[in-house]
Amino acid sequence: xxxxxxxxxxxxxxxxxxxxxxxxxxxxxxxxxxxxxxxxxxxxxxxxxxxxxxxxxxxxx
Numbered sequence: 001x002x003x004x005x006x007x008x009x010x011x012x013x014x015x016x017x018x019x020x021x022x023x024x025x026x027x028x029x030x031x032x033x034x035x036x037x038x039x040x041x042x043x044x045x046x047x048x049x050x051x052x053x054x055x056x057x058x059x060x061x
Contacts, residue, residue, distance in 0.1 A: 003046075003054065010037035011050040 009015045014030035015037070028035045030043060046054065 003044075005057070006046060006050050006054055007040050007044055008037060009035045009039045009041070009044075011044075011046050013045045013047050014043075 009026065009028060012028075014028050015035070016027045016029050018025040018027055026035050026037055027033070028041070031041070035041075
């Protein structure tokens, strides 16, 4: 699987966005702390739509 292309917090099932007046906070629900959409951690679990996209890309390659 070509995970490097898709692996980031924003594509993980644990990624949450907290929008507040004047700010947006990105949060990892699993790890329990603030993160950024483009960060990468080894505990990454891709969302279903990302899994489908990775499968599609792998079939094309």
